[in-house]
Amino acid sequence: MTAAVDLRATKVRVFANGWGSALSGAARIVGILVAILVVIQSLIVVEARPQDLITGVHGMADIIRRAMPPDFSKLRDALWPALETVDIAIFGTFSGVILAIPLAVLAAANVTPSRFMYYLARSIIVFTRAVPDLVWALFFVTAVGLGPFPGGLALAVHSVGMLGRLFAETIEHMDMAPIDALSLTGARRIQIFTHGIIPTVLTSLVGISLYRLDENIRSSLVLGFVGAGGIGFQLLSAMNLFQYREVSLLLIVIFVIVLTVERLSAFLRQRLA
Amino acid sequence: MLSVRHLTLRYPNGTCALADFSLQVKPGELVIVLGGNGSGKTTLLRCITRTLAPTAGEVWLNDTNLTPLTGDKLRRARLALAMISQHASLVRRSSVLANVATGALGRHFTPWTAIGGLPAAELSAAYGYLDEVGLTHLAQQRAGTLSGGQAQRVAIARALAQKPKALLADEPVASLDPEAAEDIMRLLRRLAVEENLAVLCVLHQVELAYAYAHRVVGIRDGRVEFDLPRADVSRDAVKRLYMSEAA
Numbered sequence: 001m002t003a004a005v006d007l008r009a010t011k012v013r014v015f016a017n018g019w020g021s022a023l024s025g026a027a028r029i030v031g032i033l034v035a036i037l038v039v040i041q042s043l044i045v046v047e048a049r050p051q052d053l054i055t056g057v058h059g060m061a062d063i064i065r066r067a068m069p070p071d072f073s074k075l076r077d078a079l080w081p082a083l084e085t086v087d088i089a090i091f092g093t094f095s096g097v098i099l100a101i102p103l104a105v106l107a108a109a110n111v112t113p114s115r116f117m118y119y120l121a122r123s124i125i126v127f128t129r130a131v132p133d134l135v136w137a138l139f140f141v142t143a144v145g146l147g148p149f150p151g152g153l154a155l156a157v158h159s160v161g162m163l164g165r166l167f168a169e170t171i172e173h174m175d176m177a178p179i180d181a182l183s184l185t186g187a188r189r190i191q192i193f194t195h196g197i198i199p200t201v202l203t204s205l206v207g208i209s210l211y212r213l214d215e216n217i218r219s220s221l222v223l224g225f226v227g228a229g230g231i232g233f234q235l236l237s238a239m240n241l242f243q244y245r246e247v248s249l250l251l252i253v254i255f256v257i258v259l260t261v262e263r264l265s266a267f268l269r270q271r272l273a
Numbered sequence: 274m275l276s277v278r279h280l281t282l283r284y285p286n287g288t289c290a291l292a293d294f295s296l297q298v299k300p301g302e303l304v305i306v307l308g309g310n311g312s313g314k315t316t317l318l319r320c321i322t323r324t325l326a327p328t329a330g331e332v333w334l335n336d337t338n339l340t341p342l343t344g345d346k347l348r349r350a351r352l353a354l355a356m357i358s359q360h361a362s363l364v365r366r367s368s369v370l371a372n373v374a375t376g377a378l379g380r381h382f383t384p385w386t387a388i389g390g391l392p393a394a395e396l397s398a399a400y401g402y403l404d405e406v407g408l409t410h411l412a413q414q415r416a417g418t419l420s421g422g423q424a425q426r427v428a429i430a431r432a433l434a435q436k437p438k439a440l441l442a443d444e445p446v447a448s449l450d451p452e453a454a455e456d457i458m459r460l461l462r463r464l465a466v467e468e469n470l471a472v473l474c475v476l477h478q479v480e481l482a483y484a485y486a487h488r489v490v491g492i493r494d495g496r497v498e499f500d501l502p503r504a505d506v507s508r509d510a511v512k513r514l515y516m517s518e519a520a
Contacts, residue, residue, distance in 0.1 A: 184322055186351045187375070188378075196364060
């Protein structure tokens, strides 16, 4: 009797699994079709013309020919803007971290002192992230003039948004037991923050900050295009003056900077893990 | 003396977690609370530390009624009430010594401690507390590298750094092997006697209660079933505590 019941149950399960499989198969086909449609509409919207790319090969080859060999006599002139680019990123990241940490604490649901502070901090984080760093750079160029300082400020404000969100998520996922234990010892809120929360999440925060530094190096190159200092400004000037051999030299310098910072950041993050 | 008087906790859905619960723990005494899952043991400790607000009743620590306290008054009252839990709850990346010294933070609010520093005097004292639990040699080691038993000893040293009048322990040996569990219970009993602490410990291990408690309190459905010196606690009385759970 039991065996018969089990057999019926098995049949029901098989039947149900069959329907489930058929449904998931149909869902998969629909998913693939939707993905194809999304890609096709993007090709239409961007007016993709692969034939133009093929006919334009000559133009590209001409620019590359004129950019060779790189003009190494300009290397000396490129060093200061290169340092400026790195320092814009360091300033932006450091300032962003300093501003993002308290915001992240307020924006982490498990440690925020009040719902009002939570929503206020979340709003600031979303706003600073939603406005692109290029727009922040234009804003600060208008405010403080041309040069590396507005670039650094733009990266700092934009980094607050990116870092604030990631820091808040790290705090929300941390082990709360040591924090609760500290709270029961009679420690004050600021002491719980500095002695409990910070040491618990420090490794993750440093890892995220290094990753952000890596991103900011690349962003600071583009910020130079709107007058916010660094090697990007020099690159734009060389391109406008059709100095392609200088452009190729600057691209080599940029490549070395990006690669060095990326490797250094990856190395440090690996050591911290 | 820690005194729980007619403590009742009723949740909004009507469930009564504690019902007219009373007990006293004198200085120098280790009282062990036994009871099945969901009997109200942990709720009792949470009401004593005021992480849960009781519906009725009072918790007194010497001359202070903890029940009506809130905010900074509650924080200051908690200085005299240390708590250790099933997991040691240490800051894993900090050293053992720093973890112990954080127990004293409540007594030292200075710009230095606010930015993450620890008072030099408390760091020296922390060696003494580590000596009490036999772990001086691990003072500079990261807390995350300790075994379960060692971590629990550090948690006890941190509790001592708080200089409490009463020590609460919520299943402190639940995740330890039998030998480490015996060590911790021996330590709790010694501290109760030598430091004149009122120690209230929630346990599942009946044999440990028989071996180390001065008094045993049985709890079932949030009520006191018995409150007796350990020699007077019968096996049948203990068995009855777990009967509803078995059924």
